[in-house]
Amino acid sequence: MLQFLSSEGKIVNKKGLPKIAAKELKRIYELMVLSRVFDDIALKLQREGRMLTFASLLGQEASQVASSVVFENDDWFVPTYRDHGVLLARGFPLKGLYLYYAGDERGMEIPKEIQALPPTIPIGSHIPHAVGIAWAQKLQKRKSVCAVYFGEGSTSKGDFHEGINFAGVFKVPCIFICQNNQWAISVPTSRQTASESFVKKAEACGIEGVLVDGNDALAVYKATKDACDKARKGGGPTFIECYTYRLESHTTADDWKRYRSQKEVDSWKRKDPLLRLAKYMKKEKLLSKKEEKEIFDSAQQKVKEEVAEFEATPLPKAEDMFKYIP
Numbered sequence: 001m002l003q004f005l006s007s008e009g010k011i012v013n014k015k016g017l018p019k020i021a022a023k024e025l026k027r028i029y030e031l032m033v034l035s036r037v038f039d040d041i042a043l044k045l046q047r048e049g050r051m052l053t054f055a056s057l058l059g060q061e062a063s064q065v066a067s068s069v070v071f072e073n074d075d076w077f078v079p080t081y082r083d084h085g086v087l088l089a090r091g092f093p094l095k096g097l098y099l100y101y102a103g104d105e106r107g108m109e110i111p112k113e114i115q116a117l118p119p120t121i122p123i124g125s126h127i128p129h130a131v132g133i134a135w136a137q138k139l140q141k142r143k144s145v146c147a148v149y150f151g152e153g154s155t156s157k158g159d160f161h162e163g164i165n166f167a168g169v170f171k172v173p174c175i176f177i178c179q180n181n182q183w184a185i186s187v188p189t190s191r192q193t194a195s196e197s198f199v200k201k202a203e204a205c206g207i208e209g210v211l212v213d214g215n216d217a218l219a220v221y222k223a224t225k226d227a228c229d230k231a232r233k234g235g236g237p238t239f240i241e242c243y244t245y246r247l248e249s250h251t252t253a254d255d256w257k258r259y260r261s262q263k264e265v266d267s268w269k270r271k272d273p274l275l276r277l278a279k280y281m282k283k284e285k286l287l288s289k290k291e292e293k294e295i296f297d298s299a300q301q302k303v304k305e306e307v308a309e310f311e312a313t314p315l316p317k318a319e320d321m322f323k324y325i326p
């Protein structure tokens with residue numbers, strides 16, 4: 001498994017360590033903080049009856065942010081309901097995301113400068129769409145690539161196999177980012193596959209597979225950057241398995257205490273991707289205590305303003321429902 005940072009933020013492997021400019025690393029950290037604050041407030045809004053069902057990304061910030069920052073504006077994104085870290089990193093407005101989770105279809109309106117499909121709720125059905133987008137980029141001789149995000153549970157769907165198979169056959173510039181967060185609602189990975197890993201599935205399709213520590217922002221960045229550079233040069237698709245953990249319940253309609261132990265959750269809390277990156281950056285003098293507080297305060301202020309805007313938005317007309325569904 002590709003890993004550079006230990007849980008204590010120490011470098012454990014120097015071979016292939018990505019060169020990330022200090023400014024870029026800080027941006028990754030800021031976006032991870034913003035994703036976490038967005039998520040925390042969304043959970044609270046739902047609990048207060050001010051928003052609808054919500055799927056938390058807590059614990060998956062590195063897998064989402066450190067992968068999506070490597071892409072260019074011309075690249076495409078095909079996310080799921082849990083990938084708000086990806087959308088935030090691509091510049092999707094926070095207000096729009098709150099609207100989306102409040103059941104307001106206007107939250108599915110993708111700003112013109114972002115090439116993304118709206119978040120998919122059906123599991124895996126978006127994977128062949130992403131492969132189709134990537135194939136179109138290839139046929140049009142563009143340099144752009146398509147990144148598709150999904151959970152390990154999606155690999156049990158036919159759509160996944162159809163998509164990944166054709167991606168290999170047509171050598172399309174598609175990057176499959178599988179966030180193995182260990183649980184598909186209450187189903188553990190042991191009931192999802194008999195393979196030794198999810199990344200193994202790439203081999204059968206003639207696709208390169210990379211298993212990364214999904215709680216290590218540096219490892220996720222490196223794997224995605226390499227996959228992206230390769231795809232742009234015509235090298236075809238890559239399957240990246242981000243080995244991570246969902247710290248919260250599946251959604252606000254679920255209760256993780258019914259199927260997993262406190263001990264298990266606590267063991268993953270010690271591998272927290274955000275704290276890990278902060279520890280590393282502090283050691284490298286790339287983040288001071290003061291900056292850490294400023295970044296957190298600024299994320300909270302931004303979220304507060306956007307929530308106020310979201311809640312002040314007049315209710316949509318019933319026919320708006322059809323406007324933003326592709």
Ligand SMILES: Cc1ncc(C[n+]2csc(CCOP(=O)(O)OP(=O)(O)O)c2C)c(N)n1
Nearest residue numbers: 082121122123151152153154181183184185
């Ligand atoms: C086609 C389809 N079947 C079933 C469901 C119900 N469902 C919602 S989430 C989920 C589990 C998804 O697990 P995974 O793909 O690992 O993603 P995660 O939620 O863990 O991010 C299921 C079965 C669905 N949304 N779509």
